[in-house]
Amino acid sequence: MSDLDFEMKLDRLFNEPPAMPDSEAFARLVELRLDRGWSVRQVALGAAGLVAGLVGVVQVLGSRLVLETAAAATGRQAEALGGSLLSLLEVGEAASALPYGGQVIWMGAALGVMALAFAVTRAVEELK
Amino acid sequence: MAGARPPASLHDVELAALAAVGDRPAFGELVRRHGSAVRGLLRRMGAEASIADDIAQDAFLAAFERIAEYRGEGAFSAWVRKIAARLYVRRWKKESRFDLEAEPADEGHGGESVVASRIDLDEAMKALSPAERMCVSLCYGAGVSHVEAADALNLPLGTVKSHVKRGLDKLRLRLAPATGAEGEPAGSVGHV
Numbered sequence: 455m456s457d458l459d460f461e462m463k464l465d466r467l468f469n470e471p472p473a474m475p476d477s478e479a480f481a482r483l484v485e486l487r488l489d490r491g492w493s494v495r496q497v498a499l500g501a502a503g504l505v506a507g508l509v510g511v512v513q514v515l516g517s518r519l520v521l522e523t524a525a526a527a528t529g530r531q532a533e534a535l536g537g538s539l540l541s542l543l544e545v546g547e548a549a550s551a552l553p554y555g556g557q558v559i560w561m562g563a564a565l566g567v568m569a570l571a572f573a574v575t576r577a578v579e580e581l582k
Numbered sequence: 583m584a585g586a587r588p589p590a591s592l593h594d595v596e597l598a599a600l601a602a603v604g605d606r607p608a609f610g611e612l613v614r615r616h617g618s619a620v621r622g623l624l625r626r627m628g629a630e631a632s633i634a635d636d637i638a639q640d641a642f643l644a645a646f647e648r649i650a651e652y653r654g655e656g657a658f659s660a661w662v663r664k665i666a667a668r669l670y671v672r673r674w675k676k677e678s679r680f681d682l683e684a685e686p687a688d689e690g691h692g693g694e695s696v697v698a699s700r701i702d703l704d705e706a707m708k709a710l711s712p713a714e715r716m717c718v719s720l721c722y723g724a725g726v727s728h729v730e731a732a733d734a735l736n737l738p739l740g741t742v743k744s745h746v747k748r749g750l751d752k753l754r755l756r757l758a759p760a761t762g763a764e765g766e767p768a769g770s771v772g773h774v
Binding site: 460473474487489492 | 614
């Protein structure tokens with residue numbers, strides 16, 4: 455057998471492995487690990503969305519102080535803008551003053567953000 | 583979307599394209615088709631069955647992550663086998679179980695009786711030293727060039743070439759037909 459023939463034979467032998475009897479079980483294991491990885495990724499995305507949402511809410515509410523300072527320091531336009539935003543914040547404060555307390559509002563907002571994050575991940579999955 | 587055709591009726595390239603957009607059943611079909619090839623290669627490289635299966639799973643998961651890189655230019659099986667071989671080499675190096683640079687002693691195989699009965703590649707591979715198995719299966723099973731193998735194994739190119747040559751000599755002896763070619767000298771090394 456020539457060198458070339460032998461190497462071709464070897465290539466063929468390596469490329470035609472015998473089918474293993476548990477190949478179906480092996481494939482299922484891989485699929486299981488893929489699914490598990492996907493679930494973990496979804497939860498991670500949801501958690502990241504939640505954290506990002508909360509940070510955003512904190513940033514918006516935290517800007518109140520800045521707006522108040524800006525409203526006092528600048529002219530009429532800034533006052534008008536700041537005033538309108540402050541009125542929005544006042545609405546928020548009024549909601550916090552309701553009998554069931556501000557914590558409930560916060561919790562509701564957090565749950566809403568979480569639901570939104572899961573909805574987005576679900577929609578991404580469906581689109582794929 | 584998976585489309586109307588069942589995965590089993592699709593070509594590897596079509597399945598890979600579906601997997602690239604997140605179709606996990608399509609990728610499952612690829613695993614079903616090529617799982618044995620990947621596991622077989624790892625066993626031929628010298629991995630124990632359970633380790634070979636673990637690494638094969640990891641290789642398929644890695645392949646799924648990188649499926650967009652597969653553009654159908656070669657066989658999907660060859661692409662995954664290359665990934666698996668690299669994973670095994672990495673693990674093998676970490677464990678440092680064998681001295682790859684050591685020149686194997688001549689085991690004195692008594693070729694005549696072996697040649698008399700044709701044995702399959704898996705059996706023949708067992709006659710190779712660990713380094714020879716690794717180099718031969720990397721170059722012929724995973725389609726890695728000698729240069730790439732030397733790079734992956736951190737070995738001089740010449741060492742890899744001599745491992746491959748010695749391995750091929752032994753395989754030639756064992757895989758030769760019952761009559762004929764056993765006396766031929768081993769020849770040049772391919773896959774450079």
